[in-house]
Amino acid sequence: xxxxxxxxxxxxxxxxxxxxxxxxxxxxxxxxxxxxxxxxxxxxxxxxxxxxxxxxxxxxxxxxxxxxxxxxxxxxxxxxxxxxxxxxxxxxxxxxxxxxxxxxxxxxxxxxxxxxxxxxxxxxxxxxxxxxxxxxxxxxxxxxxxxxxxxxxxxxxxxxxxxxxxxxxxxxxxxxxxxxxxxxxxxxxxxxxxxxxxxxxxxxxxxxxxxxxxxxxxxxxxxxxxxxxxxxxxxxxxxxxxxxxxxxxxxxxxxxxxxxxxxxxxxxxxxxxxxxxxxxxxxxxxxxxxxxxxxxxxxxxxxxxxxx
Amino acid sequence: xxxxxxxxxxxxxxxxxxxxxxxxxxxxxxxxxxxxxxxxxxxxxxxxxxxxxxxxxxxxxxxxxxxxxxxxxxxxxxxxxxxxxxxxxxxxxxxxxxxxxxxxxxxxxxxxxxxxxxxxxxxxxxxxxxxxxxxxxxxxxxxxxxxxxxxxxxxxxxxxxxxxxxxxxxxxxxxxxxxxxxxxxxxxxxxxxxxxxxxxxxxxxxxxxxxxxxxxxxxxxxxxxxxxxxxxxxxxxxxxxxxxxxxxxxxxxxxxxxxxxxxxxxxxxxxxxxxxxxxxxxxxxxxxxxxxxxxxxxxxxxxxxxxx
Numbered sequence: 001x002x003x004x005x006x007x008x009x010x011x012x013x014x015x016x017x018x019x020x021x022x023x024x025x026x027x028x029x030x031x032x033x034x035x036x037x038x039x040x041x042x043x044x045x046x047x048x049x050x051x052x053x054x055x056x057x058x059x060x061x062x063x064x065x066x067x068x069x070x071x072x073x074x075x076x077x078x079x080x081x082x083x084x085x086x087x088x089x090x091x092x093x094x095x096x097x098x099x100x101x102x103x104x105x106x107x108x109x110x111x112x113x114x115x116x117x118x119x120x121x122x123x124x125x126x127x128x129x130x131x132x133x134x135x136x137x138x139x140x141x142x143x144x145x146x147x148x149x150x151x152x153x154x155x156x157x158x159x160x161x162x163x164x165x166x167x168x169x170x171x172x173x174x175x176x177x178x179x180x181x182x183x184x185x186x187x188x189x190x191x192x193x194x195x196x197x198x199x200x201x202x203x204x205x206x207x208x209x210x211x212x213x214x215x216x217x218x219x220x221x222x223x224x225x226x227x228x229x230x231x232x233x234x235x236x237x238x239x240x241x242x243x244x245x246x247x248x249x250x251x252x253x254x255x256x257x258x259x260x261x262x263x264x265x266x267x268x269x270x271x272x273x274x275x276x277x278x279x280x281x282x283x284x285x286x287x288x289x290x291x292x293x294x295x296x297x298x299x300x301x302x303x304x305x306x307x308x
Numbered sequence: 309x310x311x312x313x314x315x316x317x318x319x320x321x322x323x324x325x326x327x328x329x330x331x332x333x334x335x336x337x338x339x340x341x342x343x344x345x346x347x348x349x350x351x352x353x354x355x356x357x358x359x360x361x362x363x364x365x366x367x368x369x370x371x372x373x374x375x376x377x378x379x380x381x382x383x384x385x386x387x388x389x390x391x392x393x394x395x396x397x398x399x400x401x402x403x404x405x406x407x408x409x410x411x412x413x414x415x416x417x418x419x420x421x422x423x424x425x426x427x428x429x430x431x432x433x434x435x436x437x438x439x440x441x442x443x444x445x446x447x448x449x450x451x452x453x454x455x456x457x458x459x460x461x462x463x464x465x466x467x468x469x470x471x472x473x474x475x476x477x478x479x480x481x482x483x484x485x486x487x488x489x490x491x492x493x494x495x496x497x498x499x500x501x502x503x504x505x506x507x508x509x510x511x512x513x514x515x516x517x518x519x520x521x522x523x524x525x526x527x528x529x530x531x532x533x534x535x536x537x538x539x540x541x542x543x544x545x546x547x548x549x550x551x552x553x554x555x556x557x558x559x560x561x562x563x564x565x566x567x568x569x570x571x572x573x574x575x576x577x578x579x580x581x582x583x584x585x586x587x588x589x590x591x592x593x594x595x596x597x598x599x600x601x602x603x604x605x606x607x608x609x610x611x612x613x614x615x616x
Contacts, residue, residue, distance in 0.1 A: 100528075102523060102524040102527055102528075103479055103480075103523070103527070127591075129591070129592075142453045143451040143452060143453050144451060144453060145450045145451050145452060145453075145596045145597065145598045145599075146594050146595075146596050146598070170504065171411055171503055171504045172411075180588045180589050181588075182591050195479055195503070195504070196478065196479045196503070196504050196505055196598070196600045196601060197504055197598070197601075198601065199594060199598060199601065200582075200585050200590075200593070200594045200597070200601070202594065203591065203592040204589070204590055204591050204592060215410060215411070216410040216531040219410055219411070219527070219531075220408075220410075220528055220529060220530050220531060221528060222528050223524040223527075223528060274508075277508050280488045280489075281488050281512070282508075282512055283435075283437070283490050283511065283512050284437075284511040284512060285508070286454050286507060286508045286510065287454075288453045288454050289453065289508070290453045290454070290504070290505070290507060291453075292504045293504060293505075293506065293507065293508070
């Protein structure tokens with residue numbers, strides 16, 4: 001259909017051997033390569049890890065739209081424990097989307113004037129902005145403006161300088177809002193990235209998860225009219241009617257997601273396919289891919305076939 | 309205000325000397341540095357270039373919201389001539405936003421089934437995907453995943469491999485939609501980037517401009533439910549009631565914008581400030597900035613004080 005195929009890069013082709021990852025600025029003439037979608041379609045079930053229900057939060061807005069997000073206990077355990085407690089204690093039930101700043105972040109929680117107590121949390125968690133480089137860190141073979149190395153660890157986007165590592169503020173990643181003092185964020189207000197990755201925030205805030213379902217129900221909101229995109233008052237805010245841990249929902253009501261394992265050969269092939277787009281549409285494959293254009297593929301599944 | 313300062317990085321500090329651009333992965337301890345906003349506030353009038361009215365398009369939607377976009381005749385002259393002709397001939401009046409794909413693009417024009425003739429254009433323009441590296445190209449001193457060099461030319465984001473150069477698909481940049489064949493885009497359907505820069509599109513489509521006003525009136529739309537985020541039918545599309553060249557509007561009705569000149573010392577200082585965020589909020593300045601996080605600052609002005 002005229003102009004309906006454009007910008008897709010998923011033309012149907014057969015995989016006839018992996019293409020080389022070419023250097024930046026050059027192009028590959030290595031011929032036919034599978035599209036990213038074809039690599040995913042061909043990935044074995046063993047390459048997909050189920051998102052643990054105890055790491056999955058379901059946030060329901062007043063208009064009935066649901067946002068699912070995954071917590072990252074491996075990288076920010078104290079903040080994640082706080083968020084699980086805030087969810088289970090009902091802290092976010094009746095909270096709201098407070099801020100939508102175009103090309104930057106959507107932020108939710110309870111507004112400054114709301115003094116609802118956050119019960120049972122660690123009110124002054126350690127910063128958790130950085131961690132020891134993970135054993136399972138798989139760096140990409142491409143340059144990055146901000147870090148010596150970027151890649152994936154347990155399918156999360158991670159940067160490293162060799163001594164320290166940190167989660168990257170890619171689109172959809174979730175961080176803990178804080179005040180000016182670096183130790184003032186407990187998890188009572190969270191934000192997610194809705195624009196080009198604001199990498200200057202890396203190592204300056206605790207990154208605790210990522211949106212894996214319903215992201216478009218956050219990004220299509222009116223931008224806030226106040227400084228930093230805050231909504232003017234309660235009349236503009238979008239209410240959160242409930243937030244629940246998926247593990248607390250009846251099995252038949254639980255959303256379930258799988259993420260491609262960054263340790264799997266399929267993941268490596270998918271990165272190559274993202275870096276070297278094939279098909280009739282592409283004149284010049286990039287030969288590289290930015291870490292935030294190579295976020296681990298996720299898929300919704302009918303029911304959780306167990307946890308990894 | 310509690311948690312209202314977060315993620316701003318524009319704390320008020322005095323400029324007491326430029327900081328070094330530190331290497332990626334390291335942090336700067338060079339102390340107090342001006343914020344990006346302070347650099348802009350201190351920039352002389354001579355550092356700001358007025359966007360020529362003949363390069364500025366005003367698109368008015370059915371709900372009255374206006375989007376202003378700037379054309380790039382220096383880099384895609386044939387496509388820009390086509391777009392000026394399409395605007396002046398009324399081609400886009402009665403067209404619509406056809407596609408909103410989350411984290412990717414918003415696309416507008418006339419739908420496939422609309423056979424309205426595009427009068428007076430070059431129906432098969434040269435691709436204009438690349439050009440000779442511009443004399444005024446100012447590369448950033450930072451790594452890039454996709455190109456040997458990235459930087460600015462006449463305040464546009466440009467990548468170069470030394471032999472060829474091209475405009476970069478940053479947030480808000482506008483390209484010409486096309487069919488699978490690389491020579492099928494004339495300018496009758498345009499798209500703008502609403503997510504993390506899809507750099508794999510660089511050198512594969514003609515980039516012809518950028519949105520400089522009302523971007524949030526494109527990004528806050530419901531995402532399309534069809535493949536690639538296309539709207540299902542006319543009932544979902546957002547109509548474009550008129551599109552005009554600012555130069556064809558009465559002087560008192562013309563929007564006017566200025567862009568910081570990438571050849572100015574103020575621009576270089578602003579890049580340094582973006583790369584090394586200062587202020588009480590930032591624990592670890594990045595020491596670098598991605599080209600799409602360093603798009604030339606723009607400002608609306610009351611009336612056009614002449615063109616550059």
